[in-house]
Amino acid sequence: MESIVGQPIEFEVLVHAQWTPTAHLAATFRSGRVFVIGDAAHALPPSMGMGANLAIADAHNLAWKLAWVLDGRAGAGLLDSYDPERRPVDAFILERSIIEMDWSVKQFDEATAMIGLGYPPASSPAMIGESTGMPIRDPHDSGPEVRMRVPHHWLIDGRSTLDLANSNTFAAVGIMDAGITEIPYGNIPGSPTAPQRVWLIRPDGHIAAHVPAEEIASTIDWILERH
Numbered sequence: 531m532e533s534i535v536g537q538p539i540e541f542e543v544l545v546h547a548q549w550t551p552t553a554h555l556a557a558t559f560r561s562g563r564v565f566v567i568g569d570a571a572h573a574l575p576p577s578m579g580m581g582a583n584l585a586i587a588d589a590h591n592l593a594w595k596l597a598w599v600l601d602g603r604a605g606a607g608l609l610d611s612y613d614p615e616r617r618p619v620d621a622f623i624l625e626r627s628i629i630e631m632d633w634s635v636k637q638f639d640e641a642t643a644m645i646g647l648g649y650p651p652a653s654s655p656a657m658i659g660e661s662t663g664m665p666i667r668d669p670h671d672s673g674p675e676v677r678m679r680v681p682h683h684w685l686i687d688g689r690s691t692l693d694l695a696n697s698n699t700f701a702a703v704g705i706m707d708a709g710i711t712e713i714p715y716g717n718i719p720g721s722p723t724a725p726q727r728v729w730l731i732r733p734d735g736h737i738a739a740h741v742p743a744e745e746i747a748s749t750i751d752w753i754l755e756r757h
Protein backbone atom coordinates (compact mmCIF):
# COMPACT_ATOMS: atom_id res chain seq x y z
CA MET A 531 0.00 0.00 0.00
CA GLU A 532 2.82 2.39 0.88
CA SER A 533 4.36 1.92 -2.55
CA ILE A 534 1.01 2.78 -4.21
CA VAL A 535 0.26 5.91 -2.14
CA GLY A 536 3.85 7.07 -1.96
CA GLN A 537 3.94 7.54 1.80
CA PRO A 538 3.02 5.56 4.93
CA ILE A 539 -0.74 5.61 5.69
CA GLU A 540 -3.07 3.99 8.21
CA PHE A 541 -5.64 1.73 6.62
CA GLU A 542 -8.08 -1.02 7.52
CA VAL A 543 -9.41 -3.67 5.12
CA LEU A 544 -13.23 -3.57 5.34
CA VAL A 545 -14.17 -5.95 2.53
CA HIS A 546 -12.19 -8.48 0.62
CA ALA A 547 -13.66 -10.31 -2.34
CA GLN A 548 -12.19 -12.52 -4.98
CA TRP A 549 -12.98 -11.56 -8.56
CA THR A 550 -12.90 -14.04 -11.40
CA PRO A 551 -13.35 -12.99 -15.01
CA THR A 552 -16.24 -14.72 -16.74
CA ALA A 553 -17.65 -14.88 -20.25
CA HIS A 554 -21.29 -15.90 -20.60
CA LEU A 555 -24.00 -15.21 -23.13
CA ALA A 556 -27.68 -16.01 -22.51
CA ALA A 557 -29.04 -18.64 -24.91
CA THR A 558 -31.87 -16.24 -25.74
CA PHE A 559 -32.55 -12.61 -24.88
CA ARG A 560 -36.30 -13.17 -24.75
CA SER A 561 -38.70 -15.58 -23.16
CA GLY A 562 -42.30 -14.63 -23.84
CA ARG A 563 -42.97 -11.28 -22.17
CA VAL A 564 -39.52 -11.22 -20.51
CA PHE A 565 -36.54 -9.53 -22.18
CA VAL A 566 -33.03 -9.66 -20.75
CA ILE A 567 -30.51 -6.87 -21.23
CA GLY A 568 -27.12 -5.92 -19.80
CA ASP A 569 -25.19 -8.18 -17.45
CA ALA A 570 -28.23 -10.47 -17.18
CA ALA A 571 -27.77 -11.19 -20.89
CA HIS A 572 -23.97 -11.21 -21.09
CA ALA A 573 -21.09 -11.26 -18.65
CA LEU A 574 -17.90 -10.02 -20.26
CA PRO A 575 -14.28 -9.99 -19.21
CA PRO A 576 -13.38 -6.31 -18.54
CA SER A 577 -10.65 -6.15 -21.19
CA MET A 578 -12.53 -3.89 -23.64
CA GLY A 579 -14.57 -2.05 -20.98
CA MET A 580 -17.79 -2.86 -22.82
CA GLY A 581 -20.16 -4.29 -20.17
CA ALA A 582 -22.06 -1.07 -19.47
CA ASN A 583 -21.75 0.03 -23.09
CA LEU A 584 -23.51 -3.11 -24.29
CA ALA A 585 -26.09 -2.84 -21.50
CA ILE A 586 -26.99 0.69 -22.65
CA ALA A 587 -27.03 -0.40 -26.30
CA ASP A 588 -29.38 -3.31 -25.46
CA ALA A 589 -31.75 -0.87 -23.76
CA HIS A 590 -31.43 1.60 -26.64
CA ASN A 591 -32.45 -1.14 -29.09
CA LEU A 592 -35.36 -2.40 -27.00
CA ALA A 593 -36.80 0.81 -25.55
CA TRP A 594 -38.33 2.35 -28.69
CA LYS A 595 -39.71 -1.03 -29.79
CA LEU A 596 -41.46 -1.57 -26.45
CA ALA A 597 -42.82 1.97 -26.51
CA TRP A 598 -44.13 1.67 -30.07
CA VAL A 599 -45.76 -1.72 -29.45
CA LEU A 600 -47.28 -0.67 -26.13
CA ASP A 601 -48.88 2.46 -27.55
CA GLY A 602 -50.16 0.62 -30.62
CA ARG A 603 -47.93 2.21 -33.27
CA ALA A 604 -46.36 -1.18 -34.10
CA GLY A 605 -47.42 -4.82 -34.11
CA ALA A 606 -46.01 -7.18 -31.48
CA GLY A 607 -43.76 -8.72 -34.15
CA LEU A 608 -41.44 -5.69 -33.92
CA LEU A 609 -40.24 -7.12 -30.59
CA ASP A 610 -39.07 -10.27 -32.39
CA SER A 611 -36.19 -8.19 -33.77
CA TYR A 612 -34.58 -7.52 -30.36
CA ASP A 613 -32.85 -10.91 -29.94
CA PRO A 614 -31.62 -11.35 -33.55
CA GLU A 615 -30.25 -7.79 -33.57
CA ARG A 616 -28.58 -7.59 -30.18
CA ARG A 617 -27.40 -11.15 -29.46
CA PRO A 618 -25.01 -11.41 -32.47
CA VAL A 619 -23.29 -8.09 -31.71
CA ASP A 620 -23.09 -8.83 -27.99
CA ALA A 621 -21.62 -12.27 -28.85
CA PHE A 622 -19.15 -10.58 -31.19
CA ILE A 623 -17.92 -8.18 -28.49
CA LEU A 624 -17.84 -11.03 -25.95
CA GLU A 625 -15.52 -13.03 -28.23
CA ARG A 626 -13.35 -9.97 -28.85
CA SER A 627 -13.18 -9.25 -25.10
CA ILE A 628 -11.85 -12.76 -24.50
CA ILE A 629 -9.18 -12.22 -27.16
CA GLU A 630 -8.20 -8.88 -25.57
CA MET A 631 -7.59 -10.53 -22.21
CA ASP A 632 -4.17 -10.73 -23.76
CA TRP A 633 -3.47 -7.06 -23.00
CA SER A 634 -1.04 -6.75 -25.91
CA VAL A 635 -3.94 -7.20 -28.38
CA LYS A 636 -6.01 -4.16 -29.42
CA GLN A 637 -8.54 -4.83 -32.16
CA PHE A 638 -10.71 -1.70 -32.36
CA ASP A 639 -10.55 1.85 -31.09
CA GLU A 640 -13.15 2.87 -28.50
CA ALA A 641 -15.42 4.75 -30.89
CA THR A 642 -15.59 1.78 -33.24
CA ALA A 643 -16.45 -0.68 -30.46
CA MET A 644 -19.03 1.65 -28.90
CA ILE A 645 -20.90 3.15 -31.86
CA GLY A 646 -19.63 1.18 -34.83
CA LEU A 647 -21.78 -1.92 -34.29
CA GLY A 648 -24.45 -2.79 -36.82
CA TYR A 649 -27.25 -5.33 -36.83
CA PRO A 650 -27.58 -8.25 -39.28
CA PRO A 651 -30.41 -7.16 -41.62
CA ALA A 652 -31.00 -10.63 -43.08
CA SER A 653 -32.04 -12.10 -39.72
CA SER A 654 -33.84 -9.04 -38.34
CA PRO A 655 -37.51 -8.44 -39.09
CA ALA A 656 -36.91 -4.73 -38.49
CA MET A 657 -34.42 -4.20 -41.34
CA ILE A 658 -34.33 -4.86 -45.06
CA GLY A 659 -31.03 -5.84 -46.63
CA GLU A 660 -28.25 -8.37 -46.86
CA SER A 661 -26.01 -9.32 -43.92
CA THR A 662 -22.45 -9.01 -45.11
CA GLY A 663 -19.08 -8.85 -43.41
CA MET A 664 -18.25 -8.12 -39.81
CA PRO A 665 -20.92 -6.45 -37.65
CA ILE A 666 -18.54 -3.58 -36.92
CA ARG A 667 -17.27 -0.59 -38.88
CA ASP A 668 -15.21 2.47 -38.10
CA PRO A 669 -17.90 5.13 -37.48
CA HIS A 670 -15.64 7.72 -39.14
CA ASP A 671 -16.24 5.98 -42.48
CA SER A 672 -18.72 8.39 -43.93
CA GLY A 673 -20.95 6.28 -46.19
CA PRO A 674 -24.44 5.24 -45.08
CA GLU A 675 -25.07 1.50 -44.83
CA VAL A 676 -28.18 -0.48 -43.94
CA ARG A 677 -27.67 -1.96 -40.42
CA MET A 678 -25.26 0.76 -39.19
CA ARG A 679 -26.05 3.98 -37.34
CA VAL A 680 -26.57 6.83 -39.74
CA PRO A 681 -23.24 8.66 -40.12
CA HIS A 682 -23.00 12.42 -39.73
CA HIS A 683 -23.53 14.49 -42.87
CA TRP A 684 -24.77 18.06 -43.12
CA LEU A 685 -28.26 18.49 -44.53
CA ILE A 686 -29.21 21.34 -46.86
CA ASP A 687 -31.09 23.04 -44.01
CA GLY A 688 -28.01 23.11 -41.76
CA ARG A 689 -28.94 20.21 -39.49
CA SER A 690 -26.92 17.02 -39.22
CA THR A 691 -28.24 13.64 -40.32
CA LEU A 692 -27.70 12.69 -36.67
CA ASP A 693 -30.46 15.15 -35.72
CA LEU A 694 -32.93 12.97 -37.62
CA ALA A 695 -32.66 10.05 -35.18
CA ASN A 696 -35.73 10.61 -33.04
CA SER A 697 -37.43 8.12 -30.74
CA ASN A 698 -40.84 9.25 -31.99
CA THR A 699 -40.48 8.87 -35.72
CA PHE A 700 -38.73 7.29 -38.67
CA ALA A 701 -36.88 9.66 -40.99
CA ALA A 702 -35.96 9.42 -44.65
CA VAL A 703 -32.99 11.11 -46.29
CA GLY A 704 -32.04 11.31 -49.92
CA ILE A 705 -29.42 12.96 -52.10
CA MET A 706 -30.64 15.72 -54.39
CA ASP A 707 -28.68 18.02 -56.69
CA ALA A 708 -28.44 20.64 -53.95
CA GLY A 709 -27.22 18.14 -51.33
CA ILE A 710 -28.57 15.74 -48.73
CA THR A 711 -32.08 16.43 -47.52
CA GLU A 712 -34.76 15.00 -45.29
CA ILE A 713 -37.73 13.73 -47.29
CA PRO A 714 -41.12 14.35 -45.67
CA TYR A 715 -43.20 11.25 -46.39
CA GLY A 716 -46.19 13.17 -47.65
CA ASN A 717 -44.25 14.79 -50.49
CA ILE A 718 -42.99 11.60 -52.03
CA PRO A 719 -45.45 10.21 -54.57
CA GLY A 720 -45.15 11.95 -57.88
CA SER A 721 -42.88 14.69 -56.60
CA PRO A 722 -40.56 15.67 -59.46
CA THR A 723 -37.88 16.80 -57.00
CA ALA A 724 -37.82 13.69 -54.85
CA PRO A 725 -34.63 11.58 -55.00
CA GLN A 726 -35.06 8.11 -56.46
CA ARG A 727 -33.90 6.18 -53.39
CA VAL A 728 -33.83 7.11 -49.74
CA TRP A 729 -32.17 5.86 -46.59
CA LEU A 730 -34.71 5.05 -43.91
CA ILE A 731 -33.52 5.89 -40.40
CA ARG A 732 -35.15 4.13 -37.46
CA PRO A 733 -35.93 5.87 -34.17
CA ASP A 734 -32.71 4.39 -32.71
CA GLY A 735 -30.61 5.93 -35.50
CA HIS A 736 -29.85 2.69 -37.32
CA ILE A 737 -30.50 2.61 -41.07
CA ALA A 738 -33.30 0.11 -41.69
CA ALA A 739 -33.53 0.15 -45.48
CA HIS A 740 -32.43 1.78 -48.73
CA VAL A 741 -35.60 1.93 -50.80
CA PRO A 742 -37.25 3.78 -53.68
CA ALA A 743 -38.77 7.01 -52.38
CA GLU A 744 -42.31 5.95 -53.20
CA GLU A 745 -41.92 2.88 -50.94
CA ILE A 746 -41.17 4.75 -47.71
CA ALA A 747 -44.61 4.34 -46.17
CA SER A 748 -45.03 0.68 -47.16
CA THR A 749 -41.52 -0.13 -45.88
CA ILE A 750 -42.23 1.47 -42.51
CA ASP A 751 -45.50 -0.46 -42.33
CA TRP A 752 -43.64 -3.68 -43.11
CA ILE A 753 -41.00 -3.04 -40.44
CA LEU A 754 -43.63 -2.14 -37.88
CA GLU A 755 -45.74 -5.18 -38.78
CA ARG A 756 -48.67 -2.98 -39.64
CA HIS A 757 -49.52 -4.64 -42.93
Ligand SMILES: Cc1cc2nc3c(=O)[nH]c(=O)nc-3n(C[C@H](O)[C@H](O)[C@H](O)COP(=O)(O)OP(=O)(O)OC[C@H]3O[C@@H](n4cnc5c(N)ncnc54)[C@H](O)[C@@H]3O)c2cc1C
Nearest residue numbers: 567568569570571574576578579580581582583584585586
Ligand atom coordinates in the same frame (compact mmCIF):
# COMPACT_ATOMS: atom_id res chain seq x y z
C1 LIG B 1 -14.86 -2.60 -11.49
C2 LIG B 1 -15.70 -2.55 -12.72
C3 LIG B 1 -15.32 -1.72 -13.78
C4 LIG B 1 -16.10 -1.64 -14.93
N1 LIG B 1 -15.73 -0.83 -15.97
C5 LIG B 1 -16.50 -0.73 -17.06
C6 LIG B 1 -16.15 0.16 -18.13
O1 LIG B 1 -15.14 0.86 -18.08
N2 LIG B 1 -16.96 0.24 -19.22
C7 LIG B 1 -18.09 -0.54 -19.31
O2 LIG B 1 -18.80 -0.42 -20.31
N3 LIG B 1 -18.44 -1.40 -18.32
C8 LIG B 1 -17.68 -1.53 -17.20
N4 LIG B 1 -18.03 -2.38 -16.19
C9 LIG B 1 -19.20 -3.24 -16.37
C10 LIG B 1 -20.49 -2.52 -15.99
O3 LIG B 1 -20.42 -1.98 -14.69
C11 LIG B 1 -21.65 -3.50 -16.09
O4 LIG B 1 -21.58 -4.22 -17.28
C12 LIG B 1 -22.97 -2.74 -16.02
O5 LIG B 1 -23.09 -2.08 -14.76
C13 LIG B 1 -24.15 -3.69 -16.21
O6 LIG B 1 -25.33 -2.97 -16.03
P1 LIG B 1 -26.66 -3.71 -15.70
O7 LIG B 1 -27.70 -2.63 -15.53
O8 LIG B 1 -26.91 -4.79 -16.68
O9 LIG B 1 -26.42 -4.45 -14.31
P2 LIG B 1 -26.11 -3.80 -12.89
O10 LIG B 1 -25.35 -2.52 -13.02
O11 LIG B 1 -25.49 -4.91 -12.09
O12 LIG B 1 -27.54 -3.43 -12.34
C14 LIG B 1 -28.40 -4.42 -11.85
C15 LIG B 1 -29.15 -3.82 -10.69
O13 LIG B 1 -30.19 -4.71 -10.28
C16 LIG B 1 -30.22 -4.74 -8.89
N5 LIG B 1 -30.85 -6.03 -8.51
C17 LIG B 1 -30.34 -7.26 -8.55
N6 LIG B 1 -31.23 -8.16 -8.14
C18 LIG B 1 -32.35 -7.48 -7.85
C19 LIG B 1 -33.63 -7.86 -7.37
N7 LIG B 1 -33.95 -9.13 -7.12
N8 LIG B 1 -34.56 -6.90 -7.16
C20 LIG B 1 -34.29 -5.60 -7.43
N9 LIG B 1 -33.07 -5.17 -7.88
C21 LIG B 1 -32.12 -6.11 -8.09
C22 LIG B 1 -28.77 -4.64 -8.46
O14 LIG B 1 -28.67 -4.18 -7.13
C23 LIG B 1 -28.26 -3.59 -9.46
O15 LIG B 1 -28.46 -2.26 -9.00
C24 LIG B 1 -17.26 -2.46 -15.03
C25 LIG B 1 -17.64 -3.29 -13.96
C26 LIG B 1 -16.87 -3.35 -12.82
C27 LIG B 1 -17.32 -4.23 -11.69
